[in-house]
Amino acid sequence: MPQPDTNCCESWFPGRFHATAARPHRPPRAAPANDNDNDNDNDNDNEEPRMAISTTTHLNFRGDARAALEFYRSVFGGDLTAVAYGDLGMPKDLPDADKVVFGQVTADNGFRIMAYDVPGGAPAAAAPTATTRDNGMTLTGERFFVSVRGDSADAVGALWDRLADGAQVVEKYGPSPWTPGFGMLTDRFGVTWILDVAAHAG
Template sequence: MSKITTFLMFDGQAEEAMKFYTSLFKDSQINHIFHSEDGKILHATFTLKGQTMMCMDTSVKHDFTFTPSISLFVTCDTEGEIDALFERLSEGGQVLMPLAPSPISQKFGWVTDKFGVSWQLNLSQ
């Protein structure tokens, strides 16, 4: 496991989010889930494109959620991959920057998904 691991806190949607994310990325899987008695996730680990991540469902109602100030930056291998990820991640979410060439990328796009998590998608030149 990495010494620094991305940790996502959801409000009852952690398992749905993990299943969604692992269905999108190759080399991905849910590694471990520890449920509470009411079915919420107390702690879980999953892997996306070989990168270990963690998540949980909060049991406390907070006045905050995810923000685009922190995002997951994904380097895509092909144009087909970036197009498919952009389409699926933006469904029910919000496009922050549409897919387009950039000075440092063949194609780049930024979305917030239906769970509120921000994703920067990059296809290097």
């Protein structure tokens, strides 16, 4: 089973696809000793507005990005975007021209994932490692899992059934001591997922 390269990729086309970085953490400002302190008033005037940020899992493949994104859309629903290297100017006769340089699936239910194909000249991917469960503990050499959580055990179970097609099951989906539904699997593309139900849900 192929394993996705987990190295982060840089933007291939600056200005076309980009991310906004979060502001560095700033400790709370001490209350001014004097309400008429002009220096503190000026500091408040210069305070940057807070912004919302989002975090999205970005999967890196070796030629399987389009197939993986199509599969994830079939599981979670939503809209698929896939832009090939050739769409952005790479000569069509080059080996990477049909591979995905930018891809994502976004759904109204909150699911969002991104993926691309690492270009052919990149270093070789690390050897895959298996993830297992033993006595309630997860044993792995992987750096990350993809976690999907919902409020309904039946609805999450339906997602599990679709995602499990062609997968290696690490722990079968079902009730656990801490949640009405929990399961782990490594899908057909080598990505390991955790599906569970919010603890307050039934």
